[in-house]
Amino acid sequence: MLSVNNISAGYKGLLAIQDVSLQIDKGEIVSLVGSNGAGKSTIVKTIAGLMHPEKGEIIFENTPIHKMPPYEIVKKRISMIPEGRRLFGRLSVLDNLILGAYALDSQEETENMMERVFNIFPILRERKGQRSDTFSGGEQQQLAIARGLMSHPSLLMLDEPSLGLGPKLVSEIFKVVQDINRNGVTVLLVEQNVHEALQISHRAYVLQTGRIVLEGKGEDILKSDLVRQAYLGM
Numbered sequence: 001m002l003s004v005n006n007i008s009a010g011y012k013g014l015l016a017i018q019d020v021s022l023q024i025d026k027g028e029i030v031s032l033v034g035s036n037g038a039g040k041s042t043i044v045k046t047i048a049g050l051m052h053p054e055k056g057e058i059i060f061e062n063t064p065i066h067k068m069p070p071y072e073i074v075k076k077r078i079s080m081i082p083e084g085r086r087l088f089g090r091l092s093v094l095d096n097l098i099l100g101a102y103a104l105d106s107q108e109e110t111e112n113m114m115e116r117v118f119n120i121f122p123i124l125r126e127r128k129g130q131r132s133d134t135f136s137g138g139e140q141q142q143l144a145i146a147r148g149l150m151s152h153p154s155l156l157m158l159d160e161p162s163l164g165l166g167p168k169l170v171s172e173i174f175k176v177v178q179d180i181n182r183n184g185v186t187v188l189l190v191e192q193n194v195h196e197a198l199q200i201s202h203r204a205y206v207l208q209t210g211r212i213v214l215e216g217k218g219e220d221i222l223k224s225d226l227v228r229q230a231y232l233g234m
Contacts, residue, residue: 001026001186002047002155007056007066009046015054016042017210024155029177029187031197031218034207035230040190041083043207044157047188048080049073060155074103079153083160083190085144087132093143094128100150109152117146120176138169145176149185156180157188162196174200198222 002024010016017039024030032040045051047058049070058066065073088096097117101110118125121142127135132143141161148156158177162170174196181187191197198204201218206227214226221227 001061002188003059004043004047005057005059007043007046007053007058009042009051009053015210017046017207019056020207020210020212021056022205022212022215024186024188026154026186027181027184028202029181029189029200029218031189031191031201031204032207033191033194033197033204033221033227036192038207039210040207041159042210044080044159044188044190047073047157048078050080071103074151077152077154078157079148079151079155080157081144081148081159081161083163085140087140087144087147090131090133092129092131093124096132096143096147097124097128097150100147103151110150113150113152117149120149120179121146137164138166138172141165141169141173142176145173145180149180153185155186155188157190159190160192161189162191162193170196194227195222198227 004020004022006019006021008015008018020043032043034040046053049068053066057064060076060078065076097114101113104110123139124143124146132140135143161173170193177187178200189197198218198221204218204221205212206214206221214221214224
């Protein structure tokens with residue numbers, strides 16, 4: 001579904017990632033794990049078109065997308081839930097969701113997606129007129145994911161969805177990610193919460209200082225000495 005081939009990208013001439021290659025197949029949950037500053041968010045931003053690689057290419061469903069602007073990439077059915085949620089705080093739940101649907105072709109499709117996200121997150125239906133900046137952290141994360149789903153993505157990318165949440169809410173968010181995946185959405189999950197991420201992933205890539213140092217099945221990487229020592233304190 002997605003092929004990232006030898007990309008390098010960075011900020012103001014400094015490379016944050018170098019020669020990164022990864023593959024995502026349709027129907028998978030793939031995790032990208034590593035410490036803070038390893039380059040995980042740079043990879044996601046580059047796939048989403050918020051940055052362009054200095055070298056390499058990104059192919060989505062046989063189409064090169066690495067030179068496309070972000071709004072064209074959303075129309076290709078790739079959606080990113082950014083780190084920190086980035087909601088429109090003064091707007092209601094409903095308005096945030098409608099803004100997430102700007103790439104859809106019809107009012108009917110928008111209404112269908114709205115019903116789908118309300119079924120996943122019932123609290124949003126109950127509080128659709130409420131300003132999003134009055135929500136708790138966990139509720140805001142639900143809204144951020146719902147807004148990302150409104151564009152009807154075939155590939156959903158989540159950048160640190162567990163950030164700032166307590167253990168119980170983290171488990172709930174990861175369960176939602178699994179449910180979304182079971183309903184046909186392919187997922188790229190970027191996480192510092194390594195244990196939880198690897199437990200739900202079909203495959204994973206481990207990133208250190210801008211380079212991929214390990215890849216494999218989620219359960220196998222969870223057992224690797226590198227991951228156990230570097231990220232799990234074992």
